[in-house]
Structures are given as structure tokens and as C-alpha cells.
Amino acid sequence: MSVIESRIAPGSDAFIANRQEMLALIGRVREYEERTRAHSARSKERFAKRGQLLPRERLALLLDPGAPFLELSTLAGYGLDNRKTSVPGGGMITGIGYVCGVRCFVYVSDSGIDAGAMQPMGLKKLLRGQEIALENRLPYIQLLESAGANLLNYQVEDFVVGGQLFRNLARLSAAGLPVITVTHGSSTAGGAYQTGLSDYTILVRGRTRAFLAGPPLLKAATGEVATEEELGGAEMHTSVSGLGDYLAEDDRDALRIARETVTSLDWNARQLLPAPRRGEPPRYDAEELLGIMPVDHKRPVDMKEIIARIVDASEFREFGAGYGPGTVCGHAEIQGYTVGIITNNAPIDIAGANKATHFIQACCQAEVPLIYLNNTTGFMVGKEFEQGGMIKHGSKMIQAVTNATVPQITLFCGASFGAGNYGMCGRGFHPRFCFSWPNAKTAVMGGEQAADTMSIVTEAAMRRKNGEVDEAQLEALRHRIIETFDSQMDAVYTSARLLDDGVIDPRDTRAVLAFVLAVCREAEQRKPQAMQFSVARP
Numbered sequence: 001m002s003v004i005e006s007r008i009a010p011g012s013d014a015f016i017a018n019r020q021e022m023l024a025l026i027g028r029v030r031e032y033e034e035r036t037r038a039h040s041a042r043s044k045e046r047f048a049k050r051g052q053l054l055p056r057e058r059l060a061l062l063l064d065p066g067a068p069f070l071e072l073s074t075l076a077g078y079g080l081d082n083r084k085t086s087v088p089g090g091g092m093i094t095g096i097g098y099v100c101g102v103r104c105f106v107y108v109s110d111s112g113i114d115a116g117a118m119q120p121m122g123l124k125k126l127l128r129g130q131e132i133a134l135e136n137r138l139p140y141i142q143l144l145e146s147a148g149a150n151l152l153n154y155q156v157e158d159f160v161v162g163g164q165l166f167r168n169l170a171r172l173s174a175a176g177l178p179v180i181t182v183t184h185g186s187s188t189a190g191g192a193y194q195t196g197l198s199d200y201t202i203l204v205r206g207r208t209r210a211f212l213a214g215p216p217l218l219k220a221a222t223g224e225v226a227t228e229e230e231l232g233g234a235e236m237h238t239s240v241s242g243l244g245d246y247l248a249e250d251d252r253d254a255l256r257i258a259r260e261t262v263t264s265l266d267w268n269a270r271q272l273l274p275a276p277r278r279g280e281p282p283r284y285d286a287e288e289l290l291g292i293m294p295v296d297h298k299r300p301v302d303m304k305e306i307i308a309r310i311v312d313a314s315e316f317r318e319f320g321a322g323y324g325p326g327t328v329c330g331h332a333e334i335q336g337y338t339v340g341i342i343t344n345n346a347p348i349d350i351a352g353a354n355k356a357t358h359f360i361q362a363c364c365q366a367e368v369p370l371i372y373l374n375n376t377t378g379f380m381v382g383k384e385f386e387q388g389g390m391i392k393h394g395s396k397m398i399q400a401v402t403n404a405t406v407p408q409i410t411l412f413c414g415a416s417f418g419a420g421n422y423g424m425c426g427r428g429f430h431p432r433f434c435f436s437w438p439n440a441k442t443a444v445m446g447g448e449q450a451a452d453t454m455s456i457v458t459e460a461a462m463r464r465k466n467g468e469v470d471e472a473q474l475e476a477l478r479h480r481i482i483e484t485f486d487s488q489m490d491a492v493y494t495s496a497r498l499l500d501d502g503v504i505d506p507r508d509t510r511a512v513l514a515f516v517l518a519v520c521r522e523a524e525q526r527k528p529q530a531m532q533f534s535v536a537r538p
Contacts, residue, residue: 001315001332004308006284008292019291022506025438029492029503033074036089040112047112052184052207053251055093055110058143061255062099062106069097069106070515072129075503077121078496087113088496090122094129096519099141100259102267103522105133109146111185116146118190120158123165124498130168132501135432136523139178139267140169141258144194145185162190169197173535176528180261182254183208183234183244192232196243199535200261202254203234203244210237242538273525277336277518279312282510286310289506293375295439297415297446303328303343303375306413310334310510316341320355327352329359331368335514337521343373343413348420349380350388353397356423360400369407369520371513372425377446378418397423407432407520409513412440412491412500427499433516436500437509440491447485451478 009015040055047054053061063069072095078088093108107129109116133140173179181198187210195201195210203210211232218224218231229236238244246261248254292305308314311332318330326346332339340363342356363370379385379394401408401423410431416424421442425431436442444450455474462469487493495503504512 001313001317003283004304004314004316006305006308006314007302008284008288008305010288010291014294015291018294021295022290022293022437022439025295025491026505029075029438032078032088032492036074036087036110036113039087040110043112050207051250054112055108055116055143055145058182058184058251058255059093059106059108061252062141062143062258064098064101067098068511068515069095070512071095072132072501073125073495073498075492075495076125076498077119078492080121080496089113090125091116091119092122092126094125096132096136096138096515099139100262102139102262102265103519104262105129105136105138105140107140107142109142109144111145111147114147115186116144117148118146118158118162120153120155121496121498123158123162127161127164127168128498128501130165130172132433133177134168134172134175136519137175137177137526137528138519138523139180139262139265140172141180141262142182142194142198143255144181144183144187144191146188146191147186148188148191165190166193166197169194170534173197173199174531174533176530178265178267180258182248182258183210184251184254185209187232188212188214196537197534200246201244202246202248202257202261203237204248204250204254205234207250208232208234208237208244210243271526273522277514279333279336281313282309282311283314284309286507286510289509293414293437293439293506297377297441300345301375301414303345303373303413306373307332307341307343310513311341312336319359324349324351324353324355327356329355334371334510334517337514337517338368339513339517340368340370341373342370342424344376344420344424347377347380348394348397348423350385350390350393353379353390353393353423357393357396357400360397360404364405367406369409369517370404370425372408372410372431374410374412374416374421374424374426374440375414376417376420376424377415378420379423394419394423398429401425401429407517409516409520410434410500411509411513412436412442413506414440415446416440416442417445432520434500435512436491436495436503437506438491438503440494440503441489442491442494442499443485443489445485447482447489450485451481454478454481 075088076090078086091110091113179198180200181195182202183195185207187195192210209228209232238247246257289309307316316330316332328343408425408431410425459469491503
């Protein structure tokens with residue numbers, strides 16, 4: 001392979017300005033994430049009085065010390081209410097980490113925030129997490145303590161769609177993927193079924209409460225009076241109802257049992273898994289990723305400079321370099337994992353679309369995972385390209401992305417506009433994993449382009465109607481459209497709505513890509529014992 005020769009000047013004014021802007025965007029993301037942690041930590045005294053650990057303390061005890069944990073969708077739900085007070089994360093923590101050496105998907109209800117009540121974006125976040133666990137054949141561990149649905153903000157669609165949570169738990173079990181649950185506190189109504197649909201359940205003496213109807217609802221519905229312990233206490237469920245398999249004395253004991261349960265599965269010894277890969281580091285410092293990508297998507301950038309700082313030894317074998325050069329395709333390795341990379345140095349033209357189609361199909365033939373580094377304003381337009389068949393050639397690229405048989409991982413590095421988002425495997429095309437840099441922009445088109453388009457259409461309508469053009473009205477329209485597009489294309493806005501799996505620091509790109517590539521490779525090698533039905537409780 002050829003080494004990419006960098007032409008970046010780290011001391012240039014443009015590089016320094018880019019770096020400062022990127023650091024500011026990273027700082028904004030970290031500020032929002034810290035807001036969530038701080039909000040949950042306010043409950044520490046209350047939890048301590050009950051002899052409980054905070055949700056993130058539980059997570060830390062569950063996971064292997066020092067092992068990587070990839071937290072997902074940390075900005076879920078941010079800004080859907082008052083931005084100044086909005087707490088992102090959807091009221092839960094999800095991610096992939098190691099438990100006793102086994103790579104697992106982990107879900108923790110953050111009961112330090114609104115008592116762990118399920119939020120609308122939390123529902124979508126958890127459904128996405130279950131999808132990741134199923135697709136990547138990961139054991140599923142959940143640490144539950146939730147007040148259930150927030151009845152003050154009740155939406156019937158959330159209730160109906162929420163049934164997918166329980167369907168997916170049954171699917172995980174039937175697929176041979178163990179569902180292990182620690183119910184630390186309240187697990188009411190739908191939350192009770194999360195416990196009931198588990199293969200292994202661990203309940204905490206004096207703290208677990210799992211019932212379909214708590215004392216207030218029971219009295220309102222039937223007039224019956226019962227205590228919480230009688231209805232759903234840990235001792236009752238482990239000795240009378242059979243809902244619980246293990247009775248723990250406190251949170252720490254419950255997490256110890258959960259880890260022992262994972263160990264008893266002998267998960268990694270059941271088949272020969274690929275050895276961890278190690279690749280030669282890039283020749284260029286990952287810190288330089290901060291200054292390469294301009295925040296202004298209209299400024300050009302050579303994406304091979306990005307590739308040089310994330311692939312092994314900065315080596316890249318470019319495919320069809322002279323044909324459709326605005327679309328860059330080629331092979332590389334990331335920590336020893338061979339990958340095909342597709343990225344953009346210009347809009348996607350006819351040659352670029354055809355080259356990408358060819359490359360995607362060739363990677364599928366060779367079983368090579370694909371990584372898409374999004375930086376495109378879309379497919380080329382204009383008379384020359386329309387007459388040349390841009391629609392049909394772009395459609396071939398979209399068909400190839402849609403039907404690819406290898407894992408596809410998408411990273412939004414810059415712009416991802418129009419059908420270019422589709423051709424570069426945007427969220428709607430089901431990439432295995434999908435991340436954004438803080439500067440990423442996603443939209444049907446740029447704000448100014450949209451404003452110009454609507455101004456032309458509106459001006460023509462005005463002339464048809466009365467022959468006069470109201471310039472003030474047109475300018476107000478332009479301003480409104482630009483403001484709308486600019487606010488909605490922002491990476492925080494899109495990530496809050498689960499249009500990616502999280503916003504990452506560019507410096508972490510190589511580590512994140514290597515981690516998810518390992519997840520994908522392990523999923524291909526693993527063959528769980530699937531069954532017709534999920535494991536039913538006694």
C-alpha cells in the first residue's frame with residue numbers, strides 16, 4: 001500500500017482556526033454530557049440513605065475495570081424541551097462493554113433522573129440498543145430501576161410502540177443471546193415485563209419492587225389494599241412467584257451475582273473467536289484531526305488527510321484514483337482489520353457513483369467491511385449530468401449500499417446533504433454503526449441553497465398573482481429558511497433525535513472504528529444456540 005503524504009500545515013492560520021472551532025464544538029458536547037451526569041449525581045444522598053448505588057456506580061461495578069466501554073446516544077432527547085434545562089440521554093445509559101471478559105450490550109435505567117421514568121427519546125434509544133445487540137449477537141444485560149412511563153407526558157403512540165421493547169427481549173432470548181437483569185428497585189407495569197422477559201433475574205432484598213399494578217393503581221382499579229412487599233418484593237418473587245432467580249442483599253451483591261452469571265455462561269469458550277488485532281499506528285498525530293476539517297462545509301478539504309490519521313501506518317491503496325476522483329475509494333487497515341473506505345472530495349458525479357458501486361460490490365465479494373466518511377453536498381446536478389443519467393447512476397450506488405452484505409459503518413465528518421446522505425449510507429440505510437463528528441451537518445440541502453430555491457419559487461408566484469414582488473417578504477422568507485435549516489442540520493440536533501449512535505471526538509475515531517469493527521467481526525464468527533421460542537420462566 002502507499003503511504004499518504006500529508007500536505008497539512010499545522011502552524012497555518014486556517015489550521016489553528018479550524019482547531020479552535022472544533023475544540024469549542026467538542027466542549028459543547030462534553031458540557032451537555034456532564035449536565036446529565038451531574039443531574040443524576042444530585043440523587044447520591046437519597047440513594048445512600050436507601051443503601052443504594054447511583055446508576056453509573058452500578059455500571060462501573062458491572063464492567064471490567066480498565067476495559068473499554070463505548071457509550072451510545074449520549075445526546076438523545078437534548079433540546080426537545082427547554083435547551084437551557086434539557087437533560088440529554090433519554091433517562092438511561094446504553095453501550096457496549098466487557099463483563100468478565102465477555103463483550104456485552106448494557107442498558108442502565110438512570111433512576112437518578114426523574115426516578116428512571118421512560119422518556120420518548122429514551123424509548124427510541126433503547127430500541128436502537130436492542131437492535132445493536134441482536135445484529136451483533138451480544139449478550140444483553142439490563143440494570144433496572146424505573147418508575148415506568150411518565151403519565152404526566154402520556155402519549156398513546158409511545159405506549160403502543162413501547163411493546164417493541166418486550167418483543168425484542170423475547171427475540172434476543174430466542175436468538176440464543178442471554179438476557180440478564182438486575183432489578184435494583186421499582187420495576188412497574190411495563191418495567192415488570194422487562195424483568196419477566198429475562199433469562200436470568202437478580203432481585204435485591206428490601207429494594208426490588210416488581211408488579212403490574214402498584215398499591216395506588218390496585219386500590220383504584222379493584223379496591224384491594226396490599227403493601228409493596230406483598231405485591232412485588234424480592235423475597236416474594238424469589239420464593240413464591242418464581243420471577244426471581246437470585247436474591248441479593250444489596251446493589252453490590254446483585255452486581256457480583258450478575259458477573260458470576262456471565263462467567264457461568266462460558267460464552268467465549270463455546271467457539272474459537274478471532275484474536276485481537278494490532279496494527280501499526282498512523283504516521284501522523286490524531287491531534288491534527290482537530291485542525292483539518294473546516295467547520296464551514298463550503299470550504300474544501302482533502303479527505304485523504306483524514307484517512308492518513310486513522311488507518312494503520314497511514315497506508316491507503318486507492319481504487320480507481322483517476323476515474324471520478326471526487327469520490328475517493330480504497331483499501332486500508334484499522335488496527336489490523338481490513339476495510340474498504342469511501343469518502344468525498346467533491347459532489348458525487350456519474351463516474352464517482354459508478355466507481356463507488358463497483359467498489360461496494362467488490363468489497364462484498366471479498367467480505368471486507370465498508371466505512372463511509374461522509375463529506376458531500378450530494379449528487380451533481382445540471383443539464384450535463386441529467387442528460388448523462390445521473391439519476392440512474394446514483395440509483396445504482398444507492399442499490400449497492402442498500403443490498404451490501406458486509407457490515408457498513410458510517411461516520412459523518414462534514415456535510416451530508418441530499419441524496420448524497422443516502423448514497424453514503426446515512427441512518428436510513430441501516431449502517432451497522434453510525435457516528436458523527438461535532439462539526440457534521442446533515443440536511444436535504446444547505447440552508448442558503450434552500451432559501452434561494454424557495455425565493456425563486458415564491459417570487460415567480462408573486463409575479464403570477466399580481467405582477468409585483470415584495471422584497472421585504474422575500475428577505476424574511478430567506479432568513480426564516482436559513483435559520484431553520486442551520487439549526488436542524490447541526491450534529492447535536494440530529495444526534496438528539498437518534499439520527500446517529502453518538503457524537504465522537506475526532507481524536508477518538510480510530511479507537512471507535514476499531515472497537516466496532518471488532519464487534520462486527522466477532523458477530524460474524526459467533527453462532528449462538530438459537531431456539532424457536534425464548535426461555536420461559538417457571
